[in-house]
Amino acid sequence: MLLASGVHPRRLASTEFTEVIPGFCTPTAAPAELQVIARVLQREAGPGSVISHATAAEVLGLPLPAVQRYTILKQLHCTVPPERRRRMGPQVKVHARRPEATRRWLGLTMSSPVRLLSDLAGVLTPLELVQACDALIGPVTARPRVTLGELTRLVEEATPMPGIKKVRRAILAARERVESPKETELRLLLIGKGFAEPGINVPVRAPATGEQFRLDLAYPSLKIAIEYDGDWHRTDRARFRRDRRKDDVLHELGWRVVRVTDSDLGSPDDLLGRLEHLGTPRLRACR
Numbered sequence: 001m002l003l004a005s006g007v008h009p010r011r012l013a014s015t016e017f018t019e020v021i022p023g024f025c026t027p028t029a030a031p032a033e034l035q036v037i038a039r040v041l042q043r044e045a046g047p048g049s050v051i052s053h054a055t056a057a058e059v060l061g062l063p064l065p066a067v068q069r070y071t072i073l074k075q076l077h078c079t080v081p082p083e084r085r086r087r088m089g090p091q092v093k094v095h096a097r098r099p100e101a102t103r104r105w106l107g108l109t110m111s112s113p114v115r116l117l118s119d120l121a122g123v124l125t126p127l128e129l130v131q132a133c134d135a136l137i138g139p140v141t142a143r144p145r146v147t148l149g150e151l152t153r154l155v156e157e158a159t160p161m162p163g164i165k166k167v168r169r170a171i172l173a174a175r176e177r178v179e180s181p182k183e184t185e186l187r188l189l190l191i192g193k194g195f196a197e198p199g200i201n202v203p204v205r206a207p208a209t210g211e212q213f214r215l216d217l218a219y220p221s222l223k224i225a226i227e228y229d230g231d232w233h234r235t236d237r238a239r240f241r242r243d244r245r246k247d248d249v250l251h252e253l254g255w256r257v258v259r260v261t262d263s264d265l266g267s268p269d270d271l272l273g274r275l276e277h278l279g280t281p282r283l284r285a286c287r
């Protein structure tokens with residue numbers, strides 16, 4: 001298409017453009033979005049293919065480790081029937097598999113949720129797989145969503161396939177309403193250390209002002225709130241002010257607030273000691 005629009009072959013061969021699919025280039029300085037590249041792959045280079053594995057996960061906005069992301073790997077994943085398997089260049093990893101259930105989104109045919117999770121199970125840690133499950137059933141509206149009940153049923157009914165056992169274990173730890181991978185990591189850390197499972201994104205309303213907040217994790221009966229603070233909580237001044245206002249209101253309502261950073265997740269002893277001191281419930285008897 002670039003040739004047809006008058007771009008000279010020498011320009012296409014220069015660093016000004018990057019070949020993302022055999023025969024298709026994108027400007028190096030302003031590359032096309034992943035879903036656009038995947039759409040061209042399906043329409044032009046591999047008609048009838050299914051966008052799968054890490055590519056489908058990234059298009060859906062699921063959390064992935066950096067080493068699995070397209071910006072690092074520079075490789076697309078697609079699946080085709082065995083009889084139609086063929087090389088599509090180093091930029092495309094072709095997987096051979098019989099036709100099965102798919103989903104349509106953003107003009108793409110992609111792997112079904114269960115197949116996608118099973119494929120990811122081969123490259124993700126148990127924690128990362130739970131984070132992917134939480135994202136699929138989470139409140140984000142920018143992607144097709146299934147409920148935890150629906151996903152659990154689909155996984156239970158799935159035929160044997162590589163990775164399905166890991167997915168079944170991950171589903172047991174998955175929860176709805178989770179808004180970030182770090183919330184998942186924090187929740188599983190608490191449970192793994194013997195604390196009761198906290199509530200997720202618990203709503204709190206200030207009676208005097210009508211202000212409404214959500215608590216990342218909480219034990220409402222004891223008024224213990226646990227908030228994860230990413231870097232943006234510190235660098236975004238508006239977010240910082242909202243957090244301080246939130247803390248003020250919660251303290252006025254009798255809540256005790258524990259703020260957690262990424263360093264706490266890496267070295268959690270001080271965090272766990274503080275939660276113990278606050279009387280955070282053990283086991284699953286108290287919510």
